[in-house]
Amino acid sequence: MTEWVDMYRAQLATTFATQLQYRAVLVIWLLGLILSPVISLVVWMTVATSGGGQAGGFTAPAFAAYFLALMVVNHLTFTWIAWEFEYRVRNGQLSGLLLRPTDPIHIDIAANVTYKTITLVIVIPTVIVLGAVFEPAIEITPVTIFAFIPALALAAVLRFLVEYILAMVAFWTTRVSAINDLYYVPLFFFSGQLVPLSLLPDTVRLIGLALPFRWMLSFPVEVVLGRVQPDDLITGYVAQIGWIVIALASRVVIWRAGLRRYAAVGA
Amino acid sequence: MFRAVWHIPAKGGANFAKEPPTDPEQDDGTLPVMVIPAVEISRLRKTYSVPVREPGVMASLRSLVKRTTRDIHAVDDLSIVVNPGEVTGFLGPNGAGKTTTLKMLSGLLYPTGGQVRVLGFEPSRRERAFLRQITLVMGQRNQLAWDIPATDSFELHRAIYRVPRPEYRRTLDELVDLLDLEPLLPKPVRQLSLGERMKCEIAVSLLHQPKVLFLDEPTIGLDVTMQRRIRTFIAEYNRRHGATVLLTSHYMADVEALCKRVIVIHHGKLLFDGDLSSLVQRFSPYKTLTIELESGSDRIGDLVDGIGEVMRSEDGRVTIRVPKSDTARLTERVLASLPVIDLTVEDPPIDDVIERVFAVERVTSNDPPEAHEREHQSQ
Numbered sequence: 116m117t118e119w120v121d122m123y124r125a126q127l128a129t130t131f132a133t134q135l136q137y138r139a140v141l142v143i144w145l146l147g148l149i150l151s152p153v154i155s156l157v158v159w160m161t162v163a164t165s166g167g168g169q170a171g172g173f174t175a176p177a178f179a180a181y182f183l184a185l186m187v188v189n190h191l192t193f194t195w196i197a198w199e200f201e202y203r204v205r206n207g208q209l210s211g212l213l214l215r216p217t218d219p220i221h222i223d224i225a226a227n228v229t230y231k232t233i234t235l236v237i238v239i240p241t242v243i244v245l246g247a248v249f250e251p252a253i254e255i256t257p258v259t260i261f262a263f264i265p266a267l268a269l270a271a272v273l274r275f276l277v278e279y280i281l282a283m284v285a286f287w288t289t290r291v292s293a294i295n296d297l298y299y300v301p302l303f304f305f306s307g308q309l310v311p312l313s314l315l316p317d318t319v320r321l322i323g324l325a326l327p328f329r330w331m332l333s334f335p336v337e338v339v340l341g342r343v344q345p346d347d348l349i350t351g352y353v354a355q356i357g358w359i360v361i362a363l364a365s366r367v368v369i370w371r372a373g374l375r376r377y378a379a380v381g382a
Numbered sequence: 383m384f385r386a387v388w389h390i391p392a393k394g395g396a397n398f399a400k401e402p403p404t405d406p407e408q409d410d411g412t413l414p415v416m417v418i419p420a421v422e423i424s425r426l427r428k429t430y431s432v433p434v435r436e437p438g439v440m441a442s443l444r445s446l447v448k449r450t451t452r453d454i455h456a457v458d459d460l461s462i463v464v465n466p467g468e469v470t471g472f473l474g475p476n477g478a479g480k481t482t483t484l485k486m487l488s489g490l491l492y493p494t495g496g497q498v499r500v501l502g503f504e505p506s507r508r509e510r511a512f513l514r515q516i517t518l519v520m521g522q523r524n525q526l527a528w529d530i531p532a533t534d535s536f537e538l539h540r541a542i543y544r545v546p547r548p549e550y551r552r553t554l555d556e557l558v559d560l561l562d563l564e565p566l567l568p569k570p571v572r573q574l575s576l577g578e579r580m581k582c583e584i585a586v587s588l589l590h591q592p593k594v595l596f597l598d599e600p601t602i603g604l605d606v607t608m609q610r611r612i613r614t615f616i617a618e619y620n621r622r623h624g625a626t627v628l629l630t631s632h633y634m635a636d637v638e639a640l641c642k643r644v645i646v647i648h649h650g651k652l653l654f655d656g657d658l659s660s661l662v663q664r665f666s667p668y669k670t671l672t673i674e675l676e677s678g679s680d681r682i683g684d685l686v687d688g689i690g691e692v693m694r695s696e697d698g699r700v701t702i703r704v705p706k707s708d709t710a711r712l713t714e715r716v717l718a719s720l721p722v723i724d725l726t727v728e729d730p731p732i733d734d735v736i737e738r739v740f741a742v743e744r745v746t747s748n749d750p751p752e753a754h755e756r757e758h759q760s761q
Contacts, residue, residue: 124541216513375492
C-alpha cells in the first residue's frame with residue numbers, strides 16, 4: 116500500500132512538473148472548454164426569454180445555472196486519453212511503458228488528476244466571473260454538495276474508463292480520430308451538453324437511459340442543481356457503479372486483447 | 383577434508399555469509415546445483431504478415447475483395463542459450479531480426495512459435511517479478527520524460543520499481559559516478575545532447591539493478607569518446623553486478639571490447655554462435671601482413687605472387703592478405719630477400735570478417751533472398 120502511495124506521489128510529481136511546462140497550451144485547452152457551454156448558455160437563455168420566460172421548465176437564470184455547473188463538471192471529467200494513447204502506440208512510446216512493472220493506466224490517472232488540479236486555478240475564477248455576468252439561479256446547500264461529490268467522482272471515473280476503452284482502438288486501427296468523432300456525437304447529445312436531458316423528447320430520453328452518457332456528465336450537474344429526487348439519487352449512484360464495473364471489466368479484457376495484438380504486429 | 387564452496391550470490395554478496403559451509407564430498411544424494419540460463423531460446427520464430435498492395439486503382443479495388451498478404455519471417459528457428467553473467471554480442475545486418483528477438487526476450491512481442499525463457503520466466507506473460515529483473519535499452523526509445531530533468535524521471539523509476547531508498551541512493555551514486563552524470567541531472571532532458579541523453583537513458587534503465595540487460599544499439603549515433611565511455615561502463619557494470627548482457631551493435635569496437643561470445647544472425651536464422659576469435663578463424667582464414675621496407679617495394683609483388691595478395695602499397699609500406707597456413711612461409715621469404723624495417727602479422731579487422739560472413743552466406747545460400755518470404759492469399 117505504501118508502495119502505491121509512493122508510486123502515485125512520484126507519478127503526480129512528474130506529471131505536475133511536465134504540465135507546468137505547457138502553460139500556454141493549458142490555457143488554450145481551457146478556452147475551448149469554457150467557450151462551448153457559454154455559447155449553449157446564451158442560446159438557451161435567449162430561447163427561454165423569448166418563450167415567455169421559460170423553456171421546458173427552465174427559466175433563463177436556471178439555464179445559466181445549468182450550463183455553468185455543466186462547464187465545471189465537464190472540466191473535471193473530460194480526458195484527452197484518446198489522443199495521448201494513439202500517439203503512444205504510433206511512435207512506439209508504449210513499448211517503453213510496457214517494460215515497466217506497472218500498468219500504464221496509472222500515468223494517465225496521475226496526469227488527469229494533476230491537470231484538473233492545476234487548471235482549477237483558472238476555472239474557478241472564470242466561473243465566478245461568468246456567474247456575476249449571467250446571474251444563475253442556484254442554491255447550493257450542504258446536502259446538495261454532499262450528494263454531488265460522489266456523483267461527480269463516479270462520473271469522472273466512468274468517463275475516464277469509457278474514454279480509455281475507446282482510446283484502445285489504437286491497437287487495431289490508426290483511424291482513432293474517426294472513432295472519436297463517432298463517440299462525441301452521442302456524448303454531446305445524451306450527456307446533457309446540448310440541452311438539459313429533461314428537455315429531450317420522451318423517446319430520445321428513453322434511448323439515453325440505456326446508455327452510459329448521462330452518468331458521465333449530466334447526473335452530477337442535475338444533483339448539484341437539486342433537480343434529482345432522493346430516491347433517484349440512490350438509483351443514480353447504483354447506475355454509475357454498475358457502468359463502472361462493466362467498464363472496468365471491458366478495460367481488462369480489451370487491454371489484454373490489445374496487447375496481444377500490439378505484440379503480434381510489432382511493438 | 384574441508385573445502386570452501388563458492389556460491390555466486392545473485393546480488394551484492396550480502397547473503398554470502400549466511401551460506402553454511404558445505405562439504406562437496408558428502409554424499410547425501412542431492413543433485414548438484416543447476417545453473418538456470420539467463421536466456422534460453424529454442425526454435426524461436428516470429429512471422430509478420432504484411433499486406434501486399436500493388437499500385438493502381440484496379441489493384442486497390444481488387445484488394446478490397448481479395449487481400450494478399452505476405453509472411454515475413456523475421457526470426458526463423460533460432461535457438462540460443464546465454465548463461466548468467468555472459469556478455470554476448472548479437473550481430474547481423476539491418477533487418478536480420480536482432481531487435482525483434484530482443485523485443486521477444488523482453489516481452490514486448492509474442493513469438494509466433496518456439497520457446498523463450500528469461501531467468502526462468504516466459505517474457506510474454508509480462509509478470510512483474512520478471513519485468514523488475516530485466517531492462518531493454520533501445521537506441522532512441524525513452525524512459526525519460528522529455529520536459530523534466532532526468533533526476534525527476536529517476537525518482538519516478540525508483541517508485542515504479544519499488545527500489546528501497548538506501549539501495550536506490552547507492553545505485554544512483556554509482557551510476558552518476560560511472561557515467562559522469564552530475565552536470566546533466568538538473569537539466570530538462572530535451573536540452574541534453576544525444577550522447578548525454580543516451581547516458582541518462584542507460585542510467586534510468588539500470589536503477590532497479592536488472593539482472594539481464596538487453597541493449598539494442600546502445601552507442602548508435604554517439605561520438606567515439608562517448609562510445610568508449612558507454613562501453614567501459616557496460617563492462618564495469620557486468621563486472622560489478624554479474625549481470626547478463628545481450629547487446630546488438632553495428633560498431634565492431636563495441637563487440638570487440640565487450641563480447642567474448644558473438645551470435646550472428648541473418649534473415650532471422652543463426653549463422654554463428656561462439657567465440658569472437660573462432661568467428662574470425664572460421665570466416666576469415668587470412669592474416670594481414672604489414673611490411674615496412676627500406677627499399678625494393680617494387681619487388682614484393684613477385685615474392686607474394688601465388689601465395690597472397692597485395693592489398694595496398696605506398697611509401698614503402700605494403701599490406702598483404704595471405705592464407706593463414708602460408709603466413710610463416712611468406713614471412714620467411716620476405717625477411718630473407720628484402721630489407722625489412724618492420725613486419726606485423728594481424729587478424730583482419732573484425733568489420734571485414736563480419737562483412738565476409740554475410741557475403742559467404744549470400745553466396746552459399748541456394749535460395750534467393752526473397753525465399754524467406756512466402757506469399758499466400760486469403761479471401
